[in-house]
Amino acid sequence: MQVGYSDFVLLCQVENPNDWLGYLLKSEGVYLHEVSSEAFLTPAERAELTSHPKGNPAEALLQFPCSIDDLESFFDQQSLHGQLDAFQMVRWFQKKQLKTDTNNSKVNEATNSNKPLSTKEKNTLLTIIAGLCDFSAIDFKKRGCAKDIAAYTEEIGAPVDEDTVLRWIKQIPDALESRMKS
Numbered sequence: 001m002q003v004g005y006s007d008f009v010l011l012c013q014v015e016n017p018n019d020w021l022g023y024l025l026k027s028e029g030v031y032l033h034e035v036s037s038e039a040f041l042t043p044a045e046r047a048e049l050t051s052h053p054k055g056n057p058a059e060a061l062l063q064f065p066c067s068i069d070d071l072e073s074f075f076d077q078q079s080l081h082g083q084l085d086a087f088q089m090v091r092w093f094q095k096k097q098l099k100t101d102t103n104n105s106k107v108n109e110a111t112n113s114n115k116p117l118s119t120k121e122k123n124t125l126l127t128i129i130a131g132l133c134d135f136s137a138i139d140f141k142k143r144g145c146a147k148d149i150a151a152y153t154e155e156i157g158a159p160v161d162e163d164t165v166l167r168w169i170k171q172i173p174d175a176l177e178s179r180m181k182s
Contacts, residue, residue, distance in 0.1 A: 029060025
């Protein structure tokens with residue numbers, strides 16, 4: 001699970017990204033705030049305020065997006081425990097988990113949709129097509145109706161060739177018969 005800029009702002013209740021506990025928050029990460037050359041500081045104080053774990057104050061202390069582990073390490077290194085809203089974190093996690101579960105469900109549905117139709121599913125769809133034909137006053141038993149239906153699919157921008165339409169229409173009578181028996 002990744003934490004981005006907006007997640008960080010929410011979780012840490014950042015009101016001022018230009019000065020969050022002495023840090024500068026940008027869309028790409030959390031940075032040390034530049035210490036003004038005008039500030040009256042001893043060399044030891046200036047060194048402490050500009051100390052960077054990687055030795056480069058221009059580099060982000062924490063880059064977005066980051067993992068939960070990276071976020072925890074950042075909070076440990078910077079002694080920022082208590083700056084994270086625990087209740088907000090739980091709500092954020094639940095929302096992210098729900099989104100992940102929904103995406104996984106969609107992937108599973110897409111994967112399942114690639115398997116062949118069962119006989120019952122096929123007969124159900126053919127029965128629906130027969131009902132739509134009846135509703136639209138299309139006699140699917142009439143010669144030339146496959147050409148008309150193929151033209152209709154072209155009109156809606158999802159063309160199906162006449163041979164394919166004919167192959168499916170020929171199966172409608174058997175599908176209706178099996179549905180009427182059950």
